[in-house]
Amino acid sequence: MMDWTDRHCRSFHRILSRNALLYTEMATSAAVMHGDVQRLIGFSPEEHPVALQLGGSDPDDLAQASRNGAEFGYCEINLNVGCPSDRVQSGKFGACLMREPDLVADCLDAMNQAVDIPVTLKCRIGVDDQEAEQALPDLLARVRACGILTVIIHARKAWLQGLSPKENRTIPPLDYDLVGRMKATFPDMEIILNGGLETLAQGLEQSKKLDGFMLGRAAYHKPWQLADADSLIFGAENPVSSPQDAVLAYLPYMGDQLQRGVRLHSMTRHLLGLFHGRPGARRWRRILSEKANAEGAGLDVVREALEATSQEMETI
């Protein structure tokens, strides 16, 4: 998610689950080819498994950007055909490509030929006045024909005129049933459900007949729930047993990044929701919000917030 799931966020989420697949923010193929690649898509090996998401509509560029991603060590390259922002539409990528399944297939084909790691797609069920019942299977059939077997479907349309990106994540109605029917139509494809899922339990329930689910906003705003993912989904032990332990486990990473000149706030902003719904949550948020942005703020701010939060918990 743009501006949210940067490398600091992913490093933190990896502490909560060793197994959940994490995705980068979308990076355009042009930026990955010509920009400051290290800054844009650099990541720590500890984040694995992590997939690079690309945006674009030029098959050659996307192939080259995919190669760069594979060289950086990503385990999957994902093409975004679901983002509705104006900026994205003017560059002809994101959700407007739902109208151009042949071009999407050409892009995916070029990407798939360029790398040995899996290439996947993230899409909507349709855009604007498209008949989703028709448009979605048409797209999937083309995608599958070029050997792409994994698709993450945000189970609502994008309305490209008149809605903000934010509204496009809430207003068009969700249609989980349609996504379910795609699995029945394409049983050899991996169909991953996304959109409106609030909890792991809800994700598991709604994706029973599918191959998995993706949490976006809920994972970001209430990250502690990710700490159950390993046992609930992957049959493994959960790596941390309390939000406090998660913070302690993240401290060495933050210390290292501070030494490299990263500001504390760039990391702690991803932790604000960690104590969501627990005693001390407000103090946690307040101390981090007020103090982590100060020039030179260091780990003592995090320790102070942790201490204050723990004290509040004890008084309950």
Ligand SMILES: Cc1cc2nc3c(=O)[nH]c(=O)nc-3n(C[C@H](O)[C@H](O)[C@H](O)COP(=O)(O)O)c2cc1C
């Ligand atoms: C701030 C923000 C940024 C997002 N950026 C991306 C992005 O870069 N690529 C993408 O595929 N989806 C992006 N999304 C959409 C989410 O991945 C997801 O599809 C959408 O929020 C619906 O899922 P959810 O209800 O679990 O959040 C973004 C969402 C938000 C809130």
